[in-house]
Amino acid sequence: MSSSSTALRELQRDLENKANDLSKLQKDIAKNHQVRKKYTIQLGENELVLKELDLLKEDANVYKLIGPVLVKQDLAEANANVRKRIEYISAELKRLDGSLQDLEEKQHSKREAILKVQQRIQSHQAGKAKA
Amino acid sequence: MGKPEMKGTVTSLSSVFPPEEVQKAAKMVEGKLSEKQSEMNQLKEFIADNTSLINLVQKLPDELHHDIMVPFGKAAFFPGRLIHTNEFLVLLGENYYADRTAKQTVEILKRRGKSLMSKVDALKAEMQDLKAEASFFDSTASEVADDLVEIREYEEDNSPERVSQSGPVELESPSVAEADNKVSASEDDEYARLMLRLEELEKEELAAEDDGENDEDEDEDANANATETETDGDEDEDELTEAAFHGKKDEGYSSLDHNQRYLESQPRKQLQQSKGKDPMNEEMSTKYNHQDLTNQLACTGLTAEPVTKGNYGGECEIPHGRIVHQDTKMLNPPVNASVPSGKKPVQTPKSEFDSSKAFTGSIIEHTENLEKKLPEQKTTSSQASDSKPSKPMSRFKMQRK
Numbered sequence: 001m002s003s004s005s006t007a008l009r010e011l012q013r014d015l016e017n018k019a020n021d022l023s024k025l026q027k028d029i030a031k032n033h034q035v036r037k038k039y040t041i042q043l044g045e046n047e048l049v050l051k052e053l054d055l056l057k058e059d060a061n062v063y064k065l066i067g068p069v070l071v072k073q074d075l076a077e078a079n080a081n082v083r084k085r086i087e088y089i090s091a092e093l094k095r096l097d098g099s100l101q102d103l104e105e106k107q108h109s110k111r112e113a114i115l116k117v118q119q120r121i122q123s124h125q126a127g128k129a130k131a
Numbered sequence: 132m133g134k135p136e137m138k139g140t141v142t143s144l145s146s147v148f149p150p151e152e153v154q155k156a157a158k159m160v161e162g163k164l165s166e167k168q169s170e171m172n173q174l175k176e177f178i179a180d181n182t183s184l185i186n187l188v189q190k191l192p193d194e195l196h197h198d199i200m201v202p203f204g205k206a207a208f209f210p211g212r213l214i215h216t217n218e219f220l221v222l223l224g225e226n227y228y229a230d231r232t233a234k235q236t237v238e239i240l241k242r243r244g245k246s247l248m249s250k251v252d253a254l255k256a257e258m259q260d261l262k263a264e265a266s267f268f269d270s271t272a273s274e275v276a277d278d279l280v281e282i283r284e285y286e287e288d289n290s291p292e293r294v295s296q297s298g299p300v301e302l303e304s305p306s307v308a309e310a311d312n313k314v315s316a317s318e319d320d321e322y323a324r325l326m327l328r329l330e331e332l333e334k335e336e337l338a339a340e341d342d343g344e345n346d347e348d349e350d351e352d353a354n355a356n357a358t359e360t361e362t363d364g365d366e367d368e369d370e371l372t373e374a375a376f377h378g379k380k381d382e383g384y385s386s387l388d389h390n391q392r393y394l395e396s397q398p399r400k401q402l403q404q405s406k407g408k409d410p411m412n413e414e415m416s417t418k419y420n421h422q423d424l425t426n427q428l429a430c431t432g433l434t435a436e437p438v439t440k441g442n443y444g445g446e447c448e449i450p451h452g453r454i455v456h457q458d459t460k461m462l463n464p465p466v467n468a469s470v471p472s473g474k475k476p477v478q479t480p481k482s483e484f485d486s487s488k489a490f491t492g493s494i495i496e497h498t499e500n501l502e503k504k505l506p507e508q509k510t511t512s513s514q515a516s517d518s519k520p521s522k523p524m525s526r527f528k529m530q531r532k
Binding site for chain 1: 220223224225226227228229230239242244246328
């Protein structure tokens with residue numbers, strides 16, 4: 001009797017742990033989504049800037065706002081910087097996509113494990129009720 | 132009682148779509164919709180600001196310098212001058228600025244406005260989708276709340292399954308068909324029974340045909356169809372059955388007015404046409420019994436069988452391909468029983484048969500007896516379904532009285 005009840009308690013603890021892990025995973029996934037959104041917006045903006053820079057004449061003045069300072073920049077330099085930033089953002093997005101997939105897989109497997117534990121608990125309780 | 136072989140399931144919509152979940156889903160969709168709405172409002176504000184800015188930028192270079200009140204700190208102004216009225220430091224995005232003239236600035240602003248508009252359009256499309264979802268959820272929620280029930284009926288014959296839903300659920304056929312489904316569900320049994328009896332009678336007909344008993348042939352034809360070749364003696368009975376049939380149809384399809392009229396007019400057309408051909412008919416009756424049977428069966432089969440099957444979505448007109456399909460399948464078993472030539476191409480019973488197939492016009496004469504015949508036939512049909520009269524004539528004589 002006691003052995004079965006301890007087994008039952010163990011199973012329940014196991015279930016709690018798994019449930020916590022699952023909630024953590026879900027939070028991670030939500031964060032991932034948010035960051036992805038931000039990066040996507042930035043990417044869009046940078047592409048817009050690139051377009052405008054291409055429309056500028058060679059001798060036009062370009063300034064970059066660094067903190068409270070407006071620094072004059074070379075057009076070519078500005079172009080290069082914007083392009084690099086675009087590349088960086090796309091790479092980040094890809095990385096995030098990969099990690100998102102991993103997280104989702106882990107979540108899925110966790111859910112299945114939780115189901116199994118629940119089933120075991122149920123069978124235990126059924127067994128207890130019979131005995 | 133010869134109950135037709137029909138199985139059915141009745142599932143309450145509330146079991147398929149639990150009400151709470153439906154409400155939750157509806158709320159979720161509403162929430163998303165409100166989110167999109169707020170986004171849309173924001174975008175619209177941006178667009179408005181953009182246009183006002185364009186106007187300002189266009190006005191500034193009109194003067195060499197403007198006298199203005201310059202903001203100083205958080206809560207002060209001092210009078211000053213706005214010079215270099217054609218030079219603008221425009222934010223390109225991502226902390227990048229560029230010196231531009233008024234014209235160039237206006238161009239930049241216009242391009243920004245375009246991208247905003249495209250975003251607004253995308254948002255609108257999303258909102259429309261969400262609205263469609265929301266309306267669907269609302270309708271299901273109301274149905275579930277009304278305790279509406281989904282009725283499925285399965286035919287044992289080769290005919291495909293027919294699903295009918297009672298309630299304001301979307302159907303391919305017009306909503307009239309739905310109303311009919313509700314009404315005629317109870318009448319399906321009777322029609323199915325009639326069809327079964329028809330088959331039996333046809334079999335007997337074949338057996339007795341060699342004796343040259345046209346009467347039975349015609350009677351069975353009358354039972355099966357509205358159009359037949361008849362000899363004079365049996366006209367009345369045939370007409371009675373036809374009239375009764377039509378009367379029943381009238382009951383069942385009170386809402387399907389135009390279809391009914393079509394039904395009634397069709398046999399009547401045939402009747403009238405054949406009135407002038409009575410002598411021909413008598414000759415034809417012997418020769419063409421087989422053909423007539425099939426043709427007429429097919430002809431009215433399309434009308435009668437949709438009746439029995441309750442395919443109220445369309446009778447002769449048959450909007451559903453599947454109804455036509457059903458008809459041919461139903462058509463073949465009874466036809467094959469009597470005549471081996473199962474005529475499949477007879478799917479459009481419209482006016483193709485009418486001219487050639489004889490039919491007396493006496494249905495018109497007996498229309499006043501419709502109501503009388505209806506209750507009679509209903510009672511007698513239920514009683515007579517068990518008994519297989521050797522001569523259908525007797526049965527109809529019973530009904531007449």
